[in-house]
Amino acid sequence: MSFLEVRNLSARVKGGGPLLRDVSLTVEVGEVRGLVGESGAGKSMIGKAVLGILPKAVEITGGQIVLDGTDLLTLPPAARRVKVGASCALIPQDPLTALNPSRRIGVQITDRLVDILGWTRQRAEDRALALLTEVQITDPARVLRQYPHELSGGMRQRILIASAFAAEPKLIVADEPTTALDVTVQKQILKLIAALQARHGTALLFVTHDLGVVSKVCQNLSVLYAGKVVEDSTVADFFGAPKHPYSAALLAATPKYTDPSAGLQPVPDAVIAAVRAEVEHG
């Protein structure tokens, strides 16, 4: 059963052109779906639409976002907030800005467990401690008392991952969770997310522009171009034989982990022109 089903979602900048065009995608319970596309394709917008954090300038013009059987777009704002807060979480892109600089790490993990989900303070604190251990932070009790500026980017991303898993959400949206990190740290964080996902059985919508990452952590993927899904397939099918010419070109433009020095083909102009025409008129 699909936990998340985005149906024919369209959005635009108020008074401007379309950002999302008839987007449909599903995330099954426990599935990891990659959402790939070049920068500006609208990947983050989809994640934000699901979580209810679209910028004020962006409006949804049609479609449904069905979460666990309920169309979020028909819910009143407060009910939507509560539903999303209880069953979804976000692993943000930039760990340096995603933690409140003036508050200790501990309360940033525990506060919403207490405030929103009604846990006791003690239970929330125990949970935070256990999770920091799970994301392999040494001396977690100490870290819980520290402020964000005392920690490295990699540490902060581990904390944000721990926080995302804290309330056992059904779905996590990870928006390019390693892009802002050092290359050496990227791999560790990726492994960590994959491990926690597997252990907790959480569905994951993994936003990235890196096909190499997709091949490692995802089962299925949606390819987005200019706000439109141009391909939806399993990772095995995609890397074997991409259906869409744009996907094929994207794949050819991606370095291979097995042979990084193999000649890379930039996406040909003709392919771009064709996909653009298809997206804008199809």
Next chain:
Amino acid sequence: MALLQTLLLRMITTAVTLLGVAVIVFFVIRVVPGNPIAMMLPPGATAEDIATLTAIYGLDKSIPQQFLIWAGGVLQGDFGTSITLKQPVLALVLGRLPATLELSVLALGMAILIGGAAALTGTRLRETRVEGGIDIAQGVALSVPDFLWGLVLILVFGVLVPVFQISGRVTPSLQLPFVTDFYLVESVVRLRFDLTLDLLSHMLLPALALAIPLAAIIGQLLKQSLKETMHLDYVTLARTQGYSEAKVIWSQALPNAILPTLTLVGVQFTFLIGGTVIIERLFSYEGLGNMAIDAVINRDLPLIQGIVILFAVIFTGVNLLVDLTYAALNPRLRHG
């Protein structure tokens, strides 16, 4: 360690500042025209009378000599004697200080409440007509100086709809049981809320006149920082966790957005205290500012000197307090 060093440095600079103020004021008020002795004597006093009295107050000596005598006295806690009131300057000034402090702090509190509420409401309802209305109101509040607000308030709430007192600190016929000069504070401590009400009904309009421009400044700056903060990632993250917009503003954005406003409030508070001079006059409020104007009119040199020094002490004290609060609130400074 670093904090101790900073504190020491601040104390030295404070001392130097105060000395500078003392010197400048001492010389300036003695070279401007106007003779305090001539003003004390009845018309037709002889030249000898004037010379005698001038010598009594030491005004026949050279200005540097006078300064050394004065400074020597200050070091022993003697700020001289008021020429017009014939009482020690220190006692006079300290007797009036509580009235001015109570008025200023009340005004500051009102400014923070009004400005804070405007900023929070404007942020919550940003990009709506309410925000536009708040912006316009703040623009008006800022373009009119405090003493004009004083006149407007007297006209509206003292004359047209006379609900508040517009003169004095307390109704003169009341029996006051106070042992300190902090009437408002003491009335609350003694649970004499009838007196508290009477004091407040006298203080409300002058305090509001002082508060309105500052409230607008606070409202503008705080709303601007809040709106900037609302775009930051940690605020967005809190939204995905189920927090309401109001809760996000209050508990996530406000603690970070408040720091620049706090610094500004410190600086502006010293301006507000300066504003009490005219406002106290306008409302015949018996504080330090009102006394300062009398002292200047009467060329009461020792009294002017004492009041100015006290104002300077207050200003530097407020600035120090702001810096310390800033350091306490900002974890990045606290942990260096």
